[in-house]
Amino acid sequence: MPALADRERSGRPARFTPIQVAEAKALACRLPAEAGVPLARWSCPELAAELTTRGITGPVSASTVRRWLADDALKPWQHRSWIFITDPGFRAKAERVLGLYARTWQGVPLGKDEYVISTDEKTSTQACCRCHPTLAPGQACAMRVNHTYGRGGALAYFAAYDVHAAKVFGRTEPRTGIDPFMNLVTQVMSQEPYVSAKRMLWIVDNGSSHRGKKAADRLAAAFPNAVLVHTPVHASWFNQVEIYFSVVQHKVVSPNDFTDLTQVADRLRAFEDRYNATAQPFQWKFTTSDLDDLLARLDRHITDHHEESSDDPAT
Structure with a gap:
């Protein structure tokens, strides 16, 4: 039976390096305006074009970019609205x-x-x-x-x-x-x-x-x-x-x-x-314990946002 198995072979060489994939994901995690692009949000075709324009990769298809983002469940074309807590009580x-x-x-x-x-x-x-x-x-x-x-x-x-x-x-x-x-x-x-x-x-x-x-x-x-x-x-x-x-x-x-x-x-x-x-x-099912967890997450988010803003010389 082992003789029926395929022999080891190198396969098609990878076109993109892990560093290029990581840079593509990093770009997707930035707002387009922060990257100097006049868009409200990224789409896979826009990301593919921007990666090529910036020289991060060679020509890359939108489906390839979508597959990279799917590995980390990134969907930059989606958005949710939210609001800061302003009530002191x-x-x-x-x-x-x-x-x-x-x-x-x-x-x-x-x-x-x-x-x-x-x-x-x-x-x-x-x-x-x-x-x-x-x-x-x-x-x-x-x-x-x-x-x-x-x-x-x-x-x-x-x-x-x-x-x-x-x-x-x-x-x-x-x-x-x-x-x-x-x-x-x-x-x-x-x-x-x-x-x-x-x-x-x-x-x-x-x-x-x-x-x-x-x-x-x-x-x-x-x-x-x-x-x-x-x-x-x-x-x-x-x-x-x-x-x-x-x-x-x-x-x-x-x-x-x-x-x-x-x-x-x-x-x-x-x-x-x-x-x-x-x-x-x-x-x-939302209890006071869930409330405390929610407030703690919001506090961490606000703290991290302030720290990022203080590290950015443009802010």
Whole structure:
């Protein structure tokens, strides 16, 4: 059997050295503007051309560059947006919200007559009136939605989500604002078990309808058993009702094909009933330990960025 194996042979000699490959990856890890190239981001053809222009390699194909980058999972043509933490009380506010999801408030377990409500508004839910009827999917054919539409107006969808009971209360309003938000609060607080609850903890972001101490005082004045709990600034992802809004966006609003705003409101109310019939609490897994890890990574990133900037004589 060993006689059937191929003999050892040198094969085709490598065209590019490991140093050239490393320099190609290093160029891909720099912003094009830093390299003096008028591009927003690199593509493999642009990188291949730049490597040849700079004399780092001879003529090289885009597929070869793509294969080099794949070895280190580099995809410079992709980008993600992110934001620095600017809220000085970020950790304290985030920890307070995470504690509520774990049924604790200020280190004390919540009682059976204490409830956590996550609330926000989905602004500008439009009615796009399609100029031709939407066609149902068929064999080897996706649903077809006409591109041309008329504008049928927009409304604001307010929702309050009972975090531990997985129950949604919603309403539509012509626009956002303090009064529409308080209408939602009144809708929830006027029914049991919330009327007789010992404490109602309302988690909100920092939108203008419920921002700051004035909003907290206004809520407490209207409902003495209600407490407004703000998420950190630019951290609406801590608010569980945003998950519900993403469900609404995918299952109810998209593709947008409504005859008028009345149909939009009716569809949203009908979906609430359908959702509440089978909903289960979200499996929230982000804990205070994860929060500390996130903040530590951000601190390291900021420190490394500052060190690189101080080492660069141009900055």
